[in-house]
Amino acid sequence: MTLRSDAADLLDDLVALRRDLHRIPEIGLHLPRTQERVLTALDGLPLELSLGKNLSSITGVLRGGKPGGTVLLRGDMDALPVTENSGEEFSSTLDGAMHACGHDLHTAGLVGAARLLAARREELAGDVVFMFQPGEEGWDGAGRMIEEGVLTASGKHVDAAYGLHVSAASYAKGHFVARPGTLMAASGALEVRVLGDGGHGSSPHDARDPIPAACEMVTALQTMVTRTFDVFDPVVITVGSFHAGTRRNIIPDDAKFEATLRSFSPEVAARVGERAVQVCQGIAQAHGLDIEVTYEPEYPATVNDAAAYDFVADTIRDVFGEERFTEMADPITGSEDFSRVLERVPGAYLFLGACPTDPESAPDNHSPRARFDDSVLGDGAALLAELAVRRLGLLAG
Numbered sequence: 375m376t377l378r379s380d381a382a383d384l385l386d387d388l389v390a391l392r393r394d395l396h397r398i399p400e401i402g403l404h405l406p407r408t409q410e411r412v413l414t415a416l417d418g419l420p421l422e423l424s425l426g427k428n429l430s431s432i433t434g435v436l437r438g439g440k441p442g443g444t445v446l447l448r449g450d451m452d453a454l455p456v457t458e459n460s461g462e463e464f465s466s467t468l469d470g471a472m473h474a475c476g477h478d479l480h481t482a483g484l485v486g487a488a489r490l491l492a493a494r495r496e497e498l499a500g501d502v503v504f505m506f507q508p509g510e511e512g513w514d515g516a517g518r519m520i521e522e523g524v525l526t527a528s529g530k531h532v533d534a535a536y537g538l539h540v541s542a543a544s545y546a547k548g549h550f551v552a553r554p555g556t557l558m559a560a561s562g563a564l565e566v567r568v569l570g571d572g573g574h575g576s577s578p579h580d581a582r583d584p585i586p587a588a589c590e591m592v593t594a595l596q597t598m599v600t601r602t603f604d605v606f607d608p609v610v611i612t613v614g615s616f617h618a619g620t621r622r623n624i625i626p627d628d629a630k631f632e633a634t635l636r637s638f639s640p641e642v643a644a645r646v647g648e649r650a651v652q653v654c655q656g657i658a659q660a661h662g663l664d665i666e667v668t669y670e671p672e673y674p675a676t677v678n679d680a681a682a683y684d685f686v687a688d689t690i691r692d693v694f695g696e697e698r699f700t701e702m703a704d705p706i707t708g709s710e711d712f713s714r715v716l717e718r719v720p721g722a723y724l725f726l727g728a729c730p731t732d733p734e735s736a737p738d739n740h741s742p743r744a745r746f747d748d749s750v751l752g753d754g755a756a757l758l759a760e761l762a763v764r765r766l767g768l769l770a771g
Contacts, residue, residue, distance in 0.1 A: 377490050377763070378693060381756035384486050388751040391415055392482035393464040399453030399471040399478075403429040403509040403518065408451050408481070412506055415485045419492045421504070424527065431519050432506035433527045436491055442500025443533040443769030445762045446525070446719065448712060449484030450477045450510035459742040475739045476540035476728060476746050479754070481506065483538070486755025491762060500766040501528040505715075514673070516711035525718060533769055534682065535721035536761045537712050538754060540746055543738040545700075545727030547747050550690045550757070552724035553702035554683040558676035559610070559636040560643040561709035562669055564650050566591065568629045569664040575623035585618050587661040588629035591654045592616070595633065598653050603637075609646055610636040610707050636707045638675055647671060675705075676713040679720040685768075686722045686761065693760055694753065726754050 391411070398407050409430040416423065421434035430451075458465045458472040466472045488504050505524055509515025525532045538550075545551050568588045573581025592613050603609045611633055618629035635650060637643045647669035658665035690699040712723050729736050730747035737743040 377759045378753070378756040380490055380493070381486060381752040381759070384489060384755065385749070385752040388482045388486045388755065389748045391485060392478050392748050392751060395478040395481055396462070396464050396473045397467050399466050399468060399473045401453050401455055401471055401511070403513050403515055405430040405451055405508045408508070412451070412481060412485065416488060419488055420495060421488065421492070426519065426522055428522070429515060429518050430508045431515065431522070433519070433524050434488060434504035434506070435528050436488065436495060436498070436502040436504070438498025438500045438502070438766065439496035440499040442498070442766050444501045444503060444528045444530055445765050446503040446505055446532040446535040446715065447484060447487055447758045447762060448505040448507060448535065448537040448715065449480040450507045450515065451481045452477055452508045452511055452513070452515070454511055454740060456740065456742050460745050462745060472742065474741060474744045475511065476542065477510065479540045479728060479746055479748060479751060480538070483751050483754040483758065486751060487758035487762070490755060490759040494763065498763065498766055500769060502762045503527050503532060510711050512672070514711050514714070516714040520714055520718070525715070532719050534765050535715045535719040536686065536723075536758060538724050538726050538757065539710070540726050540728040540750065540754070541739060542741070542744040542746055543729055543733050543736040545725060545729065546733055547727050547729050548698065548750055548753060549727040550694070550699045550724055551702055551727070552678065552683060552686060552722060553705065554678055554680045556638050556675050556677050556705045557702070557723055558705060558710050558713070559638055559707045560675040561672040562635040562643070562647050563672060564633040564635055564647065565668050566631050566654050567666040568658060569666065570627060572627040573625045575625055578625060581625040582663055583625050584629040584663055585626070587657055587663050588616070588618065588631060591657050592631060594653050594657060595650055598649060602649055603642060603646070607639050607642050608637070609642060611650070636709065638705060640674070643671065643674065673709045673711050674713045674717060676710045676723055677716055678722040679716070682720050682722040685765065686724060689760055689764055690757065693757065726750055
């Protein structure tokens with residue numbers, strides 16, 4: 375029996391687990407109900423399990439029957455602060471929380487991979503680390519798990535790492551997509567508070583109005599991108615939050631905005647935040663205003679090791695067929711904290727289409743209407759397990 379056929383036999387159980395998780399989404403680093411359900415799903419498997427000290431993580435180590443290296447497989451578990459409007463009969467039971475990014479599929483798929491590999495334990499030439507991670511959505515759960523030792527959980531450092539992410543749109547159901555090199559962007563957060571002196575809207579000359587200056591900063595940041603950074607090493611800046619004032623005839627004391635900054639190379643990631651801060655400070659000074667401005671780097675770019683990418687692509691083509699894999703032409707501007715792992719371990723990250731309708735028109739990840747076809751769970755679990763088996767074989771080679 376192949377891993378793929380065995381995974382098909384597990385599909386009903388994995389779908390049930392995924393839908394159970396979907397009903398009880400939890401946000402952030404502390405996911406007690408999710409952790410409990412995953413532990414129940416892993417019960418009885420020959421895994422060495424450890425729980426996070428400062429987050430609801432689960433690390434499982436499967437000891438192979440033969441000596442060899444160590445491969446890490448990752449699945450993130452957290453949800454988003456989104457009120458679900460998908461129409462699924464197993465929709466979230468909690469207002470303001472939804473598995474809108476498919477992490478419930480990632481978790482169920484990793485449980486499936488653990489079951490598949492546990493059944494082949496004696497054949498494995500090395501160990502497998504299963505990384506069940508909370509806090510991917512802006513909480514740097516991967517970084518925290520690294521701090522707590524996930525990369526050395528087996529007693530030696532991980533040799534290779536793999537993960538996949540389902541997509542509610544863009545890619546056809548069951549289709550795998552990846553690229554060598556930079557796959558996803560680095561991200562950072564810019565927070566700005568422009569401080570003036572409020573007054574009557576009829577007499578702006580008697581006040582120090584922060585709103586025009588803040589607006590100028592928003593547009594100047596876009597100009598900064600095109601006039602400071604190479605178009606072939608792109609930067610994306612989006613101001614997603616802007617707040618000022620209470621009524622049309624009152625000049626407020628302050629104006630606030632927040633922006634996300636995306637880039638694709640370490641050199642630009644190191645410069646873009648500093649330059650954005652300088653632009654905002656200069657405009658505030660020109661307007662005679664005070665400013666509080668901070669920039670916080672978040673995740674580095676997600677970069678696939680070239681050899682690891684080739685290995686993943688060849689494995690998909692061999693197991694699922696040439697027609698099930700496409701190499702992406704360009705990276706995407708989303709960010710991912712699995713980048714923390716890939717900074718330290720040769721590995722690869724990829725996408726799996728899970729769109730139940732037309733991928734060109736379907737609501738995408740993070741939408742309250744996002745829907746995922748959980749029939750892809752078997753193939754996702756089978757691929758993770760296949761990557762572990764084959765990579766351990768090569769390491770033992």
